[in-house]
Amino acid sequence: MATLKAALASAVVESQGLSHPSAEELAHHVKVPDPSHGDLALPCFLLTKALNPPAPPPVIAERIAQKLAADERFVDVHAAGPYVNIRISASLLANTVLSDARTPGYGGGQEGAGKTVVIDFSSPNIAKPLAFHHIRSTVIGHAIARIHRARGWTVQGINYLGDWGKQFGLLATGFERHGNPKRITDAKHLVEVYVKASREADVGSLQRSITAPTEVRALATQLTEARTNLGSLPKEQKKRTEKLIRSLEKKLREYLATKDSDPLQNFNVQLEKLTQEAKEAKEALEQAKAYDTQARAFLKRMEDSDEEALGIWKRYRDSSIDEFKRVYHRMGVEFDAIEGESFYSKVLEQTIAQVRQQPGTKIDNGAEVVDMVVPKGQPPVLLKTSDGTTLYLTRDIAAAIDRYKRFKFERALYVVAADQSLNFSQLFSTLKAMGFTWAENMHHVPFGRVHGMSTRRGNIVFLDEVLEEAVQKAEQVCEQSDKIAKEHLKDVVEAIGVGSIIFGDLKNLRTSDYTFSYEEVLDFRGHTAPYVQFSHARACSILRKAGGVPSDIQPECLVTPEERAVLKTLAAYPDAVTLACDNFEPSIVTRALIDLAQVTASWLSAGNKDRTKRVLLDEPELQHLRTARLALVDAIRETLAHGLYLIGVQAPTAM
């Protein structure tokens, strides 16, 4: 569509002899209106001042319309108030689209040629499982990688494992207590051990439990007071107090883990419970502190290159990676490199020294902090704990510097959940303060949370189990299909099941939270993978029946409203890919696919009622229509397959 918009814009600029909005600028303002108005529309408001003498928009529109009427590329040119509406001639539209869209790789481009983008995505923590919440970083990052590659970029997709840090200490020391040495390579077992160990060493939440009764009592007193005062307050203060009451009630509900609208309802019973919990927490606290210290000590040993500790670490790391690889393979996700924080353990001292050269570092309570210019309200950056071990951020600084050295990237993206925004803001501002101007090209690509996923097994939902469940549900439906050859059933079911999970994620705007439901993502109607996959399979089926597309195509005979709708949607596809690339937003591609699947289904179904609208026409005198329509089906097939590939979803040829 970009090329068609450009054609219109340059025609306008030439015909009016304009000098200052360039054709390129003007093309940016060309709209795709409601089909009843035409194919393209140009609002003339912004041209009022471009003309000498200036004229009101409707007059300009009229003038442009008169000039353009002679251009045979555009038909039905007319001014409608301040707009010029045009229809693209059948031959221009169909010729452009059919030749482009049937070329493999349609939607690709070259604006990224010679540039490198580094994409950090998936990046799970070793020692923890690949859980459902990893889905977002994994599929979004993978799609962004493929989209960039399609636009000509050189892509370095890095799975940057969280393979260094305290969590390893927790796992190693926890294994001594709870582990079964025979199952040391069993990833699921390691997860159980880790979950148990991290709970036992969770000093923070024990301390919260201990202080909870006191806090709760204070909150309750405040609440009761606020409530009694409420009646006697003047209007102004009343609102404030009401707000306070609501927030107090909310806090209390959290503490008491209750859903009662009045948290004070069973207050004494609840308080009793909390008091009991506090007592238990007090007893567990010393032990937890000891476990926590052990875990930290283990990390210290790792950082001091203790061979035994490193040996244990490596064993856990290897078995985790094996498990991850299995799931990635199932999802069709590839990386250019699997690296990890551990890669930088050797250069951390050097990195810290490098940071220290800049003004603003200091030791605070035994911890090394950077107190450079950070935006107001933000805490200083911590480089080292008071035990002398490094932090996640320290390792990220080292990794960023190394990545720039290696790749000289034009863009570096971190596809990481939105709740880590602060860390990235700290990372980037530290790098900038160190004088690295390339840090301007680093972006945190945040994403929202997934709701509605029921939790099992201690709050962890395994990604693999979600995939498996989706595949099983897909199988129940597919078994009834007579279109799938027995030997392909398993592959098709896998493509639909896994695809529906990926698609269900990528149809949502990256930054918004979404609610997951199997029913929704696997619905064969609506905005789902199966729906788009079905459209693709149907196109393949027609092409199979036709035995391919003859070569004597006359694109200009594609003139029905349905065909034009399909052509325009096809024309919009490359724009979607470009936009998705520049905004790091795969959902734009996903939605373009939904649109295409929809107009396709609509077109093909029109043939059910009106036989003359069918593709596979038998009449000898209609063979030119048959051929042109087959070419259109082929363009649809090619585009759907390409788009599905970009978002990492398979496209079966029959289902």
Add this chain to the structure above:
RNA sequence: GCACCCGUAGCUUAGCUGGAUAGAGCGCCGGACUACGAAUCCGGAGGUCGGAGGUUCGAAUCCUUCCGGGUGCGCCA
């Protein structure tokens, strides 16, 4: 308390960086199969775009403020 993100139909959500009557999907109501694949299609009902101001010829979109929700806030990652 401070910072960032988000409020669009009953539900899930688009809205192309300010343009024509705010588009979909699910659900609901009503239609279309001797099928180029009905796993589909066509039609209908359903919206004061959280509220109030402001900028503009023009605001769901930009600014201010209020209401409501989420997340983060020095030794976890």
